[in-house]
Amino acid sequence: MGDNLVMKNSENQRPTRWFASFGTAALMLAVVSGSILNLARADGYYEGETITLIMGLDASAGGTTVGRLMAKHLELNLEGNPTVIVRNMPGASMMSAHIYVLLKAPKDGTFVYYGPRSSLGELLEFPGHSFKYSQFTVLGGAQLAPLVTYVRKDMLAGGIQTPSDVLRAENLIFGGISAEHGRMIASTMALDLIGVKYHFVGGYPGSGRIRAAVLSGEVNMATDAAHAYLNEAVPLLAQRDLNAPLFSLPQLTADGQLVKSPLVPDIPTVDELYEEIYGTPPSGANWDAIVTMIEIDQTMQHVFLGPPRMDPEAVETFREVIEPMMQTTAFIEEAVRILSYAPDAVGYERAAxxxxxxxxxxPEVQAYIKAQIARNNAY
Structure with missing residues (x-):
């Protein structure tokens, strides 16, 4: 990707070169893996077929943009060159889409769920979540950008200059979606870990409205996916010198290590910030709950799921293409152009x-997460 594949600011489309090296590394991986060219053959299981990716999101949602990208490149790379379309089925917090694929979709692999999942719905048995993800045929997934939590710089006299300064700030209000949302739970637990005093205000319909609320002063703290933070929040806040990033959530590698995302190399992870403040790595119930949230909710934000007893040939065809497809030059280039970064593939074994x-x-971590939800709902 080099100098031509750089992160873009969606406000003015001027290139930001902070992540050129990250892009170059992704392209080198694609070269090494032998996946520079599209993978599809003219014949194969899906020849002449139409595959529908069922998504539990509205057509205008950011996740649907990722789904359309996946559909285009599945079409290019699946054997048989099938047509791949996206069908949005929002409703019941994604449950309508999940239930359709689980109970009604044909088993021939022509209908597959793609998109977010509700790990907490299964864990805490939320109303309407009447299934387990193990009932689906797991095909693979995608690791999206990690979360970044930020605050208005003017919440402290003289400005918040370093992340640890936030501990001296007062009247902090964290704006979020619902208290039960995984992003909100992980981010507020991280704030508690480092000792920030804040109030949670939920009910915002999406990240765009939350950013506007931060800019207006209705709230003064929020969390966002790293690419959206860099491309949407930073330009807005920087106009008034209000941007003060606090921390990111680390990413969990396949071998169980917590690492900093290359998307935000200059923002400390929450465990790095904790150690900077307190001189020792984090531990205890709060940290255990955060690590659990990273593992079950933030390591694979989007998933490919087939119906139970999906045709074995269709399963094999899908599983074999997802990882190499997401390492092709064409996918990486288009992902950077549209999303400003390239998501990482999650193979089916790791996804499962x-x-x-x-x-x-x-049970202790479950109780901690439930208490966090209750606390946020109480504000």
Whole structure:
């Protein structure tokens, strides 16, 4: 990707070169893996077929943009060159789409769920969540950008100059979606970990409205996906010198290590910030709950799921293409152009392991997460 594949600011489309090296590394990976060219053959299981990706999101949602990108490149790379379309089925917090694929979709692999999942719905048995993800045929997933939590710089006399300055700020109001949303739970637990005093105000319909609320002063703290923070929040806040990033959530690697995302190399992870403040790595119930949220909710934000007993040939065809497809030059270039970064592929074996991890969450961590939801709802 080099100098031509750079992160873009969606406000003015001027290139930002902070992540050129990240893009170059992704292209080198594609070269090494032998996936520079499209992978599809003219013949194959899906020849002449139409595949529908069922998404539990509105057509205007950011996740649908990712889904359309996936559909285009599945069409290019799946054997048989099938037509791949996206069908939005919002409703019941994505449950309508989940239930359709689980109970009504044909088993021939022509209808597949793609998009976000409700790990907490399964873990805490939210109303309407009447299934387990292990009932689906797991095909793979995508690791999207990590979360960044930020605050208005003017919340402290003289300005918040370093992340630890936020501990001296007063009257902090964190704006979010619902208290039950995984992003909100992980981010507010991270604020609690480092000792920030704040109030949670939920009910915002999406990240765009939350950014506007931060800019207007209705709230003064929020969390956002890293690419949206860099491309949407930073330009808005920088106009008034209000931007003060606090921390990002680390990403969990396949071998179980917590690492900083290359998208935000200059923003400390929450565990780095904790150690900077307190001189020791984080531990205890709060940290255990945060790590659990990273594992079950933030390591694979989007998933490909087929119906139960999906045709074995269709399963094999899908599973074999997702990882190499997302490493092709064409996918990486278009992802950077549209999303400003390239999501990472999650193979089906790791995807299944991530989904299965929900069943291993300890009662103590479950209780901690429930208490966090209750606390945020109480504000």
């Amino acid at each position: 392991s991530i989904l299965a991890a929900t069943a291993d969450v300890t």
